[in-house]
Amino acid sequence: MVSKTVSELEEMARRCRVEICKMTHRIQAGHPGGSLSEIDILCGLYGRRLRYRPEEPDWNDRDRFILSKGHASPGMYAVLAEVGFISHDDLKSYRVKGGVCQGHVDSKWCPGVDFSAGSLGMGLSFGLGCAIAARLEGSSRNAYVMVGDGEIQEGSIWEAAMAAAHHELGNLKLFIDCNGIQNDDFCDAQMRMFDIPAKWRAFGWSVRVIDGHDMNEIIQAIEWMDTVQDKPCVVIANTVKGKGVSFMENNPAFHGAAPNDAQLRQALIELGVEQ
Amino acid sequence: MSRMAATRDGYGEALLELVANPKVVVLEADLGKSTKSLHFRNSHPERTVSCGIGEQNMLLIGAGLASSGFIPFASTFAIFTERAFEQMRNGIARPDLAVHLCGSHGGTHTGTDGSSAQSIEDLAIYRTLPNVVVIHPCDDISTKELTMQLPNLNKPSYMRTARNKTPVLYEDRLSEIKIGKGIELTSGDDVAIIACGVLVHESIRAAEILEENGINATVVDMHTIKPLDKALIDKLSTKCGAIVTAEDHSVIGGLGGAVSEYVVSSNPIPIEKIGVNDRFGESAEADEMLEIMGLKSNNIVDAVHRVLSRKS
Numbered sequence: 287m288v289s290k291t292v293s294e295l296e297e298m299a300r301r302c303r304v305e306i307c308k309m310t311h312r313i314q315a316g317h318p319g320g321s322l323s324e325i326d327i328l329c330g331l332y333g334r335r336l337r338y339r340p341e342e343p344d345w346n347d348r349d350r351f352i353l354s355k356g357h358a359s360p361g362m363y364a365v366l367a368e369v370g371f372i373s374h375d376d377l378k379s380y381r382v383k384g385g386v387c388q389g390h391v392d393s394k395w396c397p398g399v400d401f402s403a404g405s406l407g408m409g410l411s412f413g414l415g416c417a418i419a420a421r422l423e424g425s426s427r428n429a430y431v432m433v434g435d436g437e438i439q440e441g442s443i444w445e446a447a448m449a450a451a452h453h454e455l456g457n458l459k460l461f462i463d464c465n466g467i468q469n470d471d472f473c474d475a476q477m478r479m480f481d482i483p484a485k486w487r488a489f490g491w492s493v494r495v496i497d498g499h500d501m502n503e504i505i506q507a508i509e510w511m512d513t514v515q516d517k518p519c520v521v522i523a524n525t526v527k528g529k530g531v532s533f534m535e536n537n538p539a540f541h542g543a544a545p546n547d548a549q550l551r552q553a554l555i556e557l558g559v560e561q
Numbered sequence: 562m563s564r565m566a567a568t569r570d571g572y573g574e575a576l577l578e579l580v581a582n583p584k585v586v587v588l589e590a591d592l593g594k595s596t597k598s599l600h601f602r603n604s605h606p607e608r609t610v611s612c613g614i615g616e617q618n619m620l621l622i623g624a625g626l627a628s629s630g631f632i633p634f635a636s637t638f639a640i641f642t643e644r645a646f647e648q649m650r651n652g653i654a655r656p657d658l659a660v661h662l663c664g665s666h667g668g669t670h671t672g673t674d675g676s677s678a679q680s681i682e683d684l685a686i687y688r689t690l691p692n693v694v695v696i697h698p699c700d701d702i703s704t705k706e707l708t709m710q711l712p713n714l715n716k717p718s719y720m721r722t723a724r725n726k727t728p729v730l731y732e733d734r735l736s737e738i739k740i741g742k743g744i745e746l747t748s749g750d751d752v753a754i755i756a757c758g759v760l761v762h763e764s765i766r767a768a769e770i771l772e773e774n775g776i777n778a779t780v781v782d783m784h785t786i787k788p789l790d791k792a793l794i795d796k797l798s799t800k801c802g803a804i805v806t807a808e809d810h811s812v813i814g815g816l817g818g819a820v821s822e823y824v825v826s827s828n829p830i831p832i833e834k835i836g837v838n839d840r841f842g843e844s845a846e847a848d849e850m851l852e853i854m855g856l857k858s859n860n861i862v863d864a865v866h867r868v869l870s871r872k873s
């Protein structure tokens with residue numbers, strides 16, 4: 287387990303944001319918006335809490351991390367490069383023929399990826415399986431899952447939510463990236479979710495709501511998750527889609543569109559890269 | 562050089578024209594920008610039902626609407642329609658409700674999204690369902706025309722469209738396009754190449770290469786996979802005596818499967834199948850995917866040589 291300071295984690299997240307913009311720009315495809323909204327939480331988890339061995343990706347007692355919103359793969363690849371599962375050069379293979387970094391995170395192609403995602407609504411159930419396996423083996427490892435706020439419209443999410451509470455899976459930890467935007471539009475235009483924390487409470491989960499870009503709050507939430515042992519817990523993170531790049535922020539157009547040359551230049555300036 | 566267009570655009574245009582039928586309603590699952598139902602939504606939001614990211618719910622909402630006399634058109638990526646397969650089976654096909662499902666981004670030609678987004682089994686699975694008509698057009702004009710014909714069908718349907726642009730074939734040829742009728746694009750006695758979707762274009766290119774080598778092929782756009790145009794297959798079996806099928810889909814159960822099943826019990830002649838050889842896709846550009854999967858015109862040419870060597 288590594289233990290970076292808050293400012294180190296913030297700097298790590300900044301570097302990852304740079305990579306997210308470069309990766310999507312290079313191939314002129316992919317999903318920058320949801321990568322930028324999730325990245326602070328991913329850095330908090332990988333820099334502070336998750337137990338893993340980059341030199342031994344399949345180490346049995348590693349904590350599992352399941353990026354269920356698998357389209358936001360640039361964020362995960364950037365973090366995997368930061369912590370040494372893949373090289374920074376591998377990031378250039380994003381969406382490229384034969385590349386380690388497939389369009390959606392894929393366990394067959396990329397070390398450090400526990401779950402092949404891309405179809406929304408599947409990762410939480412997979413996490414349940416991992417959590418039950420840990421319990422059966424008497425292992426203290428946890429299963430952490432990240433879903434999107436559009437993704438929780440899938441019915442299968444609620445089947446998993448119900449089952450996790452029924453099985454009292456204290457080793458299952460969920461993050462919801464609540465950036466208010468999905469593919470076509472704002473979530474409220476597509477399918478209003480009303481009171482998301484109340485829904486999870488009603489399903490029997492321990493719930494905490496945070497600012498998903500405040501590294502102090504993220505770390506406190508991760509530590510809080512360790513104290514919840516008798517039932518599954520969820521951190522509902524209020525985030526901004528496209529966070530860190532002004533013209534992408536809260537802009538549905540950058541769910542699945544890459545920055546062009548001029549936009550990349552501007553993004554890099556905003557992210558503090560010397561031009 | 563002919564005009565290039567994506568079949569999904571033909572679907573979007575058809576929905577806009579179908580607006581004139583007050584019973585037509587459109588169902589979306591957060592992919593309207595991609596499947597192109599968004600144009601209908603923008604012009605007629607009151608007849609568009611947003612189902613959020615919930616494909617299973619979407620299909621059965623469609624079933625309820627159809628049972629109440631509406632004509633629902635539901636769309637998402639081909640791959641995500643599959644999540645609702647049993648809803649399609651038990652909730653739509655079994656009661657024979659005319660819900661029209663469109664799966665866009667079908668096949669490996671979808672490209673860099675990678676294997677999770679590349680459906681290679683949709684034609685096969687929907688073909689197994691009684692009552693369901695299965696269509697996979699190859700250009701935007703035929704996609705639009707076939708979609709326009711769906712309301713008169715009064716049957717449930719599945720139509721696969723594709724993400725990326727391909728040449729337009731049917732400019733000024735609307736009268737040739739009919740659900741259930743294959744279209745002969747070239748005429749030759751040596752071999753029949755029966756294709757659908759993106760591979761129709763690769764087949765035409767293959768026929769040109771073959772012609773230079775003195776082999777004459779009849780290329781067929783078999784846009785309707787079910788019901789299959791058996792009369793046309795009978796005719797070609799007799800005339801050519803050898804068939805190559807070609808599709809951006811698994812070799813198991815799709816167009817190649819449908820043609821083989823029929824030919825083996827009618828007039829057995831040699832068949833070679835071009836398709837995805839029982840493996841998943843990966844991330845690569847559309848054209849690179851056809852190469853990786855062995856779906857290019859040169860692969861079709863090779864298959865023709867193989868099938869001719871088996872012809873008695």
Ligand SMILES: Cc1ncc(C[n+]2csc(CCOP(=O)(O)OP(=O)(O)O)c2C)c(N)n1
Nearest residue numbers: 320404405406434435436437467468469591
């Ligand atoms: C089952 C399924 N349906 C549809 C899609 C297409 N899709 C990809 S991303 C997306 C929107 C996701 O929104 P959200 O979960 O809020 O993710 P984020 O905003 O974090 O990017 C959709 C509909 C999919 N990947 N899987």
Ligand SMILES: [Mg+2]
Nearest residue numbers: 435436465467
């Ligand atoms: Mg979102």
